[in-house]
Amino acid sequence: MDQAEPRRRLRELARRHGYLGCLLIFNVPPAICLQRNEGRERKVEEYVIAYHARLLEQTLLDAPNEGWEQVYVLDEGNMGDAKVEIDAV
Numbered sequence: 001m002d003q004a005e006p007r008r009r010l011r012e013l014a015r016r017h018g019y020l021g022c023l024l025i026f027n028v029p030p031a032i033c034l035q036r037n038e039g040r041e042r043k044v045e046e047y048v049i050a051y052h053a054r055l056l057e058q059t060l061l062d063a064p065n066e067g068w069e070q071v072y073v074l075d076e077g078n079m080g081d082a083k084v085e086i087d088a089v
Helices: 004-016 030-038 046-065
Strands: 022-026 070-074
Touching (some): 004 022, 004 046, 030 046, 046 070
Parallel strands (some): 022 070
16 A cells, blocks of 8 residues: 555656656545546446545655655645646756
8 A cells, every 4th residue: 555665766767857856646535536436427436535545645644754856735725726837957
């Protein structure tokens, strides 16, 4: 269930190609995920949403200590206003 290693590999890949490591975390509550799931044509099982909610909780704890140059947590209040620009260092 640990996602720190895959994130580390992505961070190193960015650095190897001259980019800073920027982590975007989409902090969407499980209740909203379940609600959106109901509107989907291809629904996922509730246990899948619960599993990813646990991964998100762990990521929110781990990410600040993983060595990212930038970490942004986007939630329902600021997700719509977010803009991403990619520049090499």
